[in-house]
Amino acid sequence: MGTMNLKMLLESKELERCPFPIPVGWFHVDFSENLKVGEIRNVQLFGQEWVLFRTESGKPGMSDPYCPHLGAHMGHGGKVCGEHLRCPFHHWEYDTSGWCKSIPYAKVMPPVVKKQAILRTLPMVEKYGMLWAWYHPQCEPPGFELPYIPEIEDATGYAGARRGSWTANTCIQEIAENGVDTAHLKFLHGAPGIPPVDASYDGPIMKLDIGKGYIVGTAYGPGLNVMRFNQHGITATMISYSVPISLEKTQMNMSFRHVDYAEGTPELHASKKVIDHMIGAAEGEESAGFESVDFVVWNNKKYRPNPLLCDGDGPVLQFRKWFKQFYPGQEDSTKI
Template sequence: MGEMNLKMLLESQSLERCPFPIPTGWFFVDFSDQLKTGEIRNVEMLGQEWVLFRSESGQVGMTDPYCPHLGAHLGHGGKVVGENIRCPFHHWEYNTEGWCKAIPYGKVAPPIIKKQAILRTLPAVEKYGMIWVWFHPKCEAPSWQLPHIPEMEDEGYTGDRRGSWPVHTAIQEVAENGVDFAHLKFLHGAAGIPPAVVNFKDHVIEIDMAGGYIVGKGYGPGLNVFHFTQEGVSATMISYTQPITLERSQMNMSFRHKDYGAGTREAAIAKKLVDHMIGAADGEESAGFESVDFIVWNNKKYRPNPLLCDGDGPILQYRKWFKQFYADGDLSKI
């Protein structure tokens, strides 16, 4: 017997659940119709609390909570005034880009307010009937834009089914399932390990599983669009997970398909495809993520040096691709 590899045997003592920073990218905040004109709301995500508001003209702002003046919390007593959010303490006002637009007293303002935004805000857009923000730990501008999703933006599609589930792990761990094809057989009970082709290009990952049965794209860490096709009928799962804290995420999904018409064979197949995505469809033995994946996600630890075999998917390539979204923090453990 050769020399024992104690490092391998004892590695679990030093493993962490989530050694990842908050990643850079576009992230879902809420549905547009949930934020009314003039409303202010405190939101926890992206590793901290934020203040979300909608101006009188309908523009969305998402800001750091604490006023640059003397640190009052804008989400407790603050007010929307025109296009700005007003601090309750001394009524300093800030627009959706974080520029100070009004100080109702004093004749000499700090010179910096003429040169730059002084309240951190996140670039915000409304798309797919949702509010999205761009997060970068060093406040850099967006390096790509959200894609066009016909199922969410064009006529001729239907489906109001959606779900939201808390998960006690980091967003990278959740998304890694997308390239872990072996677990579909052993955790979900699928008939076999599906063949798959994966391509990584810039901020996009492309997956074709089982010869076109599941075809999807991921756009950075915060948006995935998967098309499931059976008997010529397709249904779409749009996934938009939010990083809440370093060790907590919120999975969100919407399910859409072409408006095949009530009572048609195609509509029945589309419904079964959606059922399959979210849980166990009638007549199927495989389990949906809701019933099995959370058991693993909520209790696992991250192994930065996994022992992989030839049946595993491109997990290391995926991790290398995902690392581009970490612009800050200690990356030596991932």
């Protein structure tokens, strides 16, 4: 017997559940209809609290809670005044970009307010009937744009109001890694086989082809994934938009859409069955949906930075290398 690899046997003691910061990207905050004009709400996302508001003209804003003046929490007693968020303490006002626009009693504004934003705010866009925020730990501007998704942007041609939301007690990278780990589909979900997976990477975009065209997906950073399931002559679409609540908690959100086939057609029946199958709700199905089985794994696993992989595994290491770009300053870290 040769020398034993003790490092491998003892590494488990050193493992962490979620050894990553909040990643950079566009993330879903809420559905547009849920934020009314003039409304202010405190939300917990990206490892901290934020003040979410909508100006009188309808522009969404999301800011750090604490006023740069004396630290009052603007989500408790603050007010939307026109296009500004007003602090309850001394009525300093800020726009959605974090620039101080009014100090009602100041004869001379502090010089810094003419030079830069003094309140941290997140860039926001409204798209797909949703509010999206760009998160970057060093406040850098958006590095890519959200894509056109016909299934949820076109006025006609698509149907399906089904959507779901689940909370997983793990970091967003662990959930995203499922996309390339096709071997678990057979063993955890009970799928009949292990489909081959091809992954290609282009900047913040990852393209997946699972089962040679069976499932074709595109990820746009960590916060948006569009998966098209091509079966029975139809295509059904799962739009996934997970968001990190904290370092160890992720809100998974999904919308399901299909072509607007006429009532009673076999295509409509097939489309609905494929969507049922995506979440493991189809009658007579042998395989289990992620809701019933993945959470048992996610909520209890630890992250192995040096996984022992075999020839049947998907491109896990390539995926981790791609994902690393969303952790600025972590490029030299060994934790991929």
